[in-house]
Structures are given as structure tokens and as C-alpha cells.
Amino acid sequence: MSLKDIIAPFSVWKRAFEKPYTTKKPLDERPGAARYRGFHINDMNKCIGCGTCEEICQNAAIDLVPVSKTVHGDSGLRPKIDYGRCCWCALCVDICPTSSLGMSNEYIWIDSDPEVFRFIPGHDDKPWNNSELGYRRAEGYDLLEGQRVAMPMLSFEESKKSFVEMVQGYSAEQARLEADRCIACGICVATCPAHMQVPEYIKAIRDDDMGEGLKIVYNANPLPASCGRVCSHACEYVCAVKHKGEALSIRWLKRYIIDQIYLGDYQKVLDEGEPGNGKKIAVIGSGPGGLSAAYYLSLLGYAVTIYDANDKAGGMLRYGIPEYRLPYNQIDKDVDYITSLGVEIIQNTKIGRDIPFSKIYDEFDSVFFSTGLTDPYGLDISGEDLKGVIPGLEMLDEVTKGLVPDIGSSVVVVGGGNVAMDAARTSKRYGAEVTILYRRRKEDMPADEEEIEEAQGEDCILTTQAIPLRLEKGDKTRLKLYWGKAEMVSEGPGKRPKPVLIEGSEELIECDTVITAIGQAADYSFLSEEITAKLSFKRGYVEVNEFYQTADRKIFAGGDIANPKRDAISAIANGHSAAKGIDIYLTNFRKLN
Amino acid sequence: MVDAKKQDPRSKFPPVEGGKSRYNLTSGKYMKIWQGPQHPGITGNMSLELTVCGDEVVDCKTHVGYLHRGFEKLMERRKYIQCFPLVCRICVPEPDFNEYLFAECVEELAGIQIPERAKWLRALTLEMARLTSFLMWIGGQAGSFGMGTIGQWTVTMRDYMLDLFEELSGGRIYHMYIIPGGVRADLPEGYEGRVESTLKQIEKVLKDVELALMHNYVFKKRAKGLGIITPDMVDEYGITGPNARGSGVKRDIRKDNPYLIYDQLDFEIVTETGSDAYARTWVRMKEMYQSIDLIRQMMKKMPKEGPFFQKLPNVLHWKVPAGQTYHKSECTRGEYGFYMVSDGTELPRRVYVRGPSYTHAVTLMERLAVNTNIADTAGLMVSLHTYPPEIER
């Protein structure tokens, strides 16, 4: 024992004169650190109720409960957190695709009632709801991927020269990477008109099980090769991942599944359907609505005959969409599978002209018509009947039939929808200079974003807020189109502003061809007068119930003629619903597994 | 277990039958005492079943299970990312080692390379965790010999360290900072300065602790000669960490199998030759200074910016390729390891946690407790620096 060992411990007596570590009572507030993981906060307006927080919570501390109104892209559910289970790991904050969820730095809350520790952050009134401090996902750290896997595409230089398909499709590696971005929340399912099981078929891609994927796709969509290319993909506009940047390429992932399986192998994968039940159904029009109805009806055991006025089946898919967007062999793939199930398609037969409607009405057990919108609207300006003014659909139709359209070297397309874009880009491929005139602003254009972008990429000039005034015979060119500038006038909150001509403004474009693409109306002339009298119509649409049954119980209708959404996928959904409706009408509803 | 050959011939020890001592508790000569699971002189929730003769321990049996939460089993039912908030709970005083090893195993199996800065940030938190854990341990070591004041000083210092963790990660105890792919956030503004001022404060207190504890006659008298681990016992009992280094065995995973960026740091393995509780205390004291030095080195050498996280596949359906691996690191108590088996699904097949206390607190403690004074068992146990949750996982 040394003396030091006795003395040393006493030397620390000096600590008695130092500032103590202890804090005086009552305790001052001691706020948590800026990154503290305290009680949750949730921005109610940003949250879309996708449920990813619930999914990742390993403690099952989160419930999703109804709070706000359900709309497309927002389930209206909001996370309710049970703080008896929460472990404050903040993975829910990290994964939140909208970044609505965060944490405050508040951690002190005492109450004798355990029930209060279960609440809906952001909805229930808590003092920390607007806390600036607290845990947020750090910049540079992210559990989800906001960027799309780039789709291999032809360059605009190449694409505008030919009708080769522009979008080349994902490779297996790319598709799996893209499918991996999906968080499987299912928000898109409600928005898809056909309510396709999107998360499930994307999972099939992740699992590399194309057969399963094809089955899931065909459950709700018998035209996937076409839809995988040209669907209006409402799903992608509501995709939860879109809040992080770019939505999942749902459409192209669907196309990927279809591209992997040969038509000949479909039968091995897909259900055969029920044996024939002896009942006969007539379908008028072989567009997406008619084909979809025919497919599901034939699965239910009905003998289906499709009457179509054109040379080949597909309707607007074939005759209204150019080949560089939807190659004809892809429509063939979809149609051929449907015909392989025994659906008979009688081409070049227009009901009302070649066969009276009443004959079909009497011969078949039920009739479904989905004849679409075929009569183009006119511009309603003087000079409209001059040579060189053609409707966009007519021009696209000609191209499909292999004819070279007479458009000259300069073209003005009037309209802002997909038909306008298709007509413009097709004209470009025939070497014309193309200008697109649209009445409203670019953001008001009904065409798909990609179509507008690609049209501009291919050097089509887009002139917005332009109203055609009159057409005259041209000097050097065939036509002179006078147009005036429009200004956007507000129609009150929540309403689309209206374009109003600025008085006195007048501009001139000299061109060889003016293509009108401002919409079409339905043509009901094929119906017999007696039937027309029975059916009811509203704003040009035939009125139907939820099973797409018209006022005549034996007649069902769907597609553009009965549905203001006017796109292929809605028509497919209508066909599906009508098939269910017809089955209920003719027998009793049976579940098809 | 009492080894028959090493049995003390003194008569007060129980008779040996079939290599095992047999007590006649009714003889009045022996008494069974439970130390723990609730006892100030026990580390965590564990208990020692002591058989004493007078105040001398003749047999000791470790009982665990008071903290069993079945982490290894729970992990088999969770996605990889969902295991991340679980693993830190296996060790309260230094949870970061669990986070690091879990992440390291997953990254190896999934073939993920983490950015350079993430490695430094990981090493920084691991070293801070070591320091924090040692600071708490002194409290136990001093307290078990009746010097509670020292514990109050160091536990305060630990709290200052926790403030730093809170600032960095958002949590004081469970930091959940090291995630597969890197770390969750970069250093906050001006963090370096606050770390340095805390380290200075700790250094000052450690000097006082040295005076009050290491040069304390009472502590020397009681800790010297207590719980002697001879060097040949080290391999026999699988002893690692300061417990081995206190017996002059120069082993430290940070040096022997350097992980993260430890090969870029300048340090020597601390050893003592006393082999007893006192020597182990010195090893730990010196390792605290070492940790402080290493934290300073890291702050200096660390790349000042750069990414700290490598994007993972979507964690909601992340399938880690099939395989197995083992990773280890040097925590304050010795070799801490994770053995992970993946079968290629979204859930880990098996995660095994190798905690150093597994051998230290059971087999070794049962051996060392014999022949000690009952008043010294607490001090002995703390000198092994055991921690029950890593035994029962």
C-alpha cells in the first residue's frame, strides 16, 4: 500500500467546488434534438392513404382508418398510430412516398388514460402538429426509387422517318428493376377503368412468372398487347410512387408480360372457360368494347358472333392509331386469341346496311353494340368544304388501309387530342411540315402527355390558344387558314377556363391540307327506328345501367358510344361489365373463377 | 461447475460425488442465496444461484431468461428491413454493434457496397458506443465496491454522449442509425465541435476516476486477485475482449480482422497482465482513452463530404440472395458477431447473435465465483462486463 493510494481518492474532493451536473427544479423544458424521433406528424393534404407505413411497420402499430373523402389517387384513409406498440424507428417516415409523414421532437406527454395514446397524427389536434423540428427523412437517404427505368426508344430523328414502333420495350432486367419500384399499395386499381390487378401482375414480373402475369392481366383485360402500348394509363397519374418523381411504367410493364409469351402458348396458361351453353350473342363492332365483351361471353359459354364493317377487327385500335404506336401484329395477337376461343368475326358487314338490325335482334339471345364515335365534328367555319380539308380519322384510316394520303407538303392539324397528335405525326412521316392548332393552353390538351411531347420532339409545331376563323383557297398552296388568338377567361373556381377570341387578331397559315380532329359523334343510323324509339339518349350517348344494359333489356351497349371517358380501356371495362350483365340477364349470375 | 481435480481440500467444501459436489442444505453448513434477478449488484436481469458456506461461495449457477424476447425467432418472421429496428434492442448500452453487424451481413449477402463516408460514420458511432458503454460500466464496477459517487460522475458523462447520439440519430438509447446500405443521416452542423467538447469533459472526469478508483486503496485491495483468468483459460472458455486482454492476451478484432476503416486508424491493443478484476478495470480505463483518441482521429481523417447511403432494392419486397455469412466486431465486452443465413426469400432464414457474455456470464462466471467472498460476487460479475440480453437473444 502506497501513500498515494490513500491520498489520491481524497484529491477529487476538488470536484465539490465545480459546477454540478444536476439541474435545478422545477425542470425547464428540455426540447428534443432537431432530429428527435418523437410523436408523429402527418400532412393531411399530402397523405394519400397508400398504407405503405402500415406495411413496413414491424410492430403492427399502424392502422389505416377513414378520415377524408375517397377520390382517385387518395384512398381517404389515414394512419392511426398505437403508441403502445410504436418503437419510434421512423421507418414509416423513411418509406412514406409522399413525405407527408414525419416526426416531431415532442416526447413528453403524460396521461392516465391509455386510449389517448392511439391517435391519427395530423388529424387529431395535437400541440406538435406543426412542429418544424423532429425527424424527417434526410436528403441523400431514400428507401424508394423515384426515377423510372428509362425506356429504350427510337430517337425522334429516326422515329419521324418511318412507322417502326417507337417504344422498343423493356428487357427482362429493366422490367424487373421497374417492377421493383412498385410499393403494391393498390391505389391505381380504383382508377383503372377495368380495375386491373396492377400490383399483382407487377409482382408476377418481380417473380419472373409470366404465366401468372398473363393470367392476372386477362382477368380484366383481353386486349393487353394493345393496351400495353396505347392505354391512356389513368393508373400512372395516381401512382403513389409518382409523388417521388415518376410514376411506375404500369402500361409498359403490362406490355412486357405480353411480349414474353407467344400467342401459341396462351392456351397453356389461360383458363379455357365453360363449355358451350347453347345461347347466342351478337356483338356489333370489333373495337375494344366488342372484343372484350366477346371474350368474356365466350368464357361464360356463349356462342358469340361479331359483326364488323371493316376489313379487319380491332376498330379504332387498328384504324385510328398509327402503326408506330401500335403495330398491327399486336392487335392481331389480341384478336387471334379471342377468335381461337371460338368467337366468330364477320368482317365487312355493316349492320343496318348489309343486315338489318332487326334480323340480328330476333336471331340472337342478346345484342351488344359498341360501334364507337365515327362522325367527325366539323370546324364550322367558312371554306370547310374546300379540297384539302379532311377529318383526322379519315386520314388515319386511309393510312391503315395502305393508301398514301393526299396531304401535300404542309399540314395544319386542328385539335388537341390523341387523334390530332396521331394525325400530325403521321403527316410528318409522309414528309409534311406540320402545325398543330389548339384552342386552349398546352396543359388543357386532352392528348396523353407523351404524345404531345413526342409530337413536338418530331418537330410538329404546336400553336396554342389559336381559333380557326376561315379557310380560303390558297395561291401557292392549296389552302389559306386564317386564325385568331384566344385569351383564357376564367369560368370561376374549379372550372376549366374558356378560350375567347381576341377581337381583331388574325393570323394566316398557308398549307396544303387542314386536318380536323376536334372530336366525333356517334352514328346511330344502324338501329331500326323501332329500336331507336325504345332506347334513350343523352348528349349523344346511349343511356345504360351499371351492367351496360340499355332501355331495351335485350340490348347492351358500351365503349365510346355509351361512355364519356372515351378510351380503349374504358371500352374494355364496359365490355366486361356488359358480359356480366348479359349473363345475369340470360341466366343467373355465376362466378367465373 | 466445480472441477473435482481443482477442489480445495478444505473440509468446509461439499463432498464430491461423481465429479459433482453435493450439498446437504439441511446440515446448516451451506446456504443457497439468489443474487438477482432484481439486485443492485447484478448486471441487467440475470441471477446467480449461489451456494455459500459462511460468506464463501462454494458453487454458482447462472440463471438467464428474464429478458428473453426471442429476437432470433422474431427476425425469421420479418422482412430484412423490418429486422433493422429489432436488432438494436439486443444490447441496450451499445446497440450500434447490432445494427452494424446486421447491416454488414445483409450487405454482404446482397452484394451491396456502401459509400466510403458511410463506413467512417459507422465506425464513428461504434466507437462512440464503446465509450458510452464503458462509462456506464464504471458506474457498476465502482458501485459494486461501494463507490457509488464515481458512477454518478460517469453516468452523467454517458448522458452527454447520449445527447450526441440524440442529435445524430434522433434517439438516445436505440439509435437506429446504421441501416443496410449505409447510415440514415449525415453529421449535423457543427457536430464535430460538440463531440470534441464532450470528449474533453469526459477526459477530465476519467482523470478523476483514475484517482478515485484506480489509485484507491479499497478498490485495489478488493479487486486485485479477484476473478483470476489465466491465459490458458482464454481459449478454453472462449474469452474475448478486455477479459482476455486483462490476462495479457493481445487480441482485438479491430486490429486482427480490421473492419470498416479501423485499418486506417492508429492505435495499439491495450493489455494488462494482472489477470484479475483490477487488471481488467485498467484495460477498460485505457480503452476509454483509446476510444476518445480514435473518435478524434476519425473526425480528422473522415472524408468531409460524400454520399452516406447506397440505394437498396425496394425494401418492401427485397429478396436477399441465398447464402450464409458471419461478421464480427470488437464491442466493449469482446467479440460480437452475427451469423446470417438467407434462403433467397424476403425473410431471413436464420440470424444468430454471438454475444461475448454468453460464455463470460455463464461458464466462466460459474467457474470464477467459486472460492470468492459473497460480497465480491457483484464486483466479480461486473468485472466480466456481462450483459444478459445477448445471452438469451
Next chain:
Amino acid sequence: MNIIEDKFSVWQKRFSLSGFENKSSELAFVQVPADQTVAFITTVRDLDGYKHLVFFTAVDLLEDGVFRLTYMLHNYTTKHDLGIQTDISRDSASMESIHHLWPHGATYQRELKEMFGIDFPGSPGVNESFVLEGWFAMPPMRRDFDTKEYSEATFFPRPGRKTFDTQEYMKEQLYPSEAETW
């Protein structure tokens, strides 16, 4: 790297090693038949310097009907970890003890008996409970022990919790009667 491969070829002359996985310069796994395992462990411990038993545990390969035992040994000279693995049948699982090689082997074996139901005849205290005092159900680390089922039968959930599935809820709200996938 090569050192361990050389070692492996030496071992292979004496033992019928069925697999070898060289993970890195610091870690390798080797598969040994069950009846040669303890002999192999003794060899590598006494002749090859693998003196440190790092851990000993099992993986339940329910689908294959076996437990895979892993003895992790460490060589302090070469700083190398060697995982020695052997498969034993899940039915009446039993394995030779290693408590004579390392005293703490007995602790591992006691735990394996309790958690997996693997017997180690002769291992001291192997039948004593380790972590789970008073546990009579199936050894809980076995794959077929369902923790969720157990917890649902044993504990009660907090009342008043209800959650909604996003997809289902949106269907009810937005298109309850529309025909979709049937």
C-alpha cells in the same frame, strides 16, 4: 486464401468432407458428415490452431428434414474463422457432445436442446432449462413453431383496433357494384 484451400485438401484425405465454401480470407465453411464432426473439430482444434469456439448453433431446414449445425471456430494465428457444418436428422435429433473440448460447449448444447430439441447425450446439464423455465410446448426455435399462433392464443389483442385495406376500401367507396375481376 490459398492456405485454407491447402488445408482443405489435407483434411479431405482424412475426412469425407462434402462441401467447402471459401467466403473470404477471413471466413470459410466446410461440410462434414455428422459421425466425423467431433473428430474433425478435435483435429482442427489440436492440429490446426482453431482453438476458439466462437459459437455453436443450428439452422432448422424443415423442408429438408434436417438441422444444420454450425460450429464456428477461430484460429488466432491465421485470424481465420472456420464454420464447420453438419446436417442431422430432425427426427429424434441427437449429436455427439463437444463439452469435453470446451466447457462452454455445454452451455450451447443446453440451449440447443431447449430451443431446437437436439439432444447431446452426456453433455452436463443438457436437460436443464436454460432460458425457458417452465416451457412445455414444442422447442420454439423450430421452424414449425408458429410464434404468431402462439401469441394469439396466449395474449389478447388490444380492443378497438381496426384497419382498412387501401385497395378494398377504395373499391367499396368508388365502385362498389362495378363489374371487375370475377
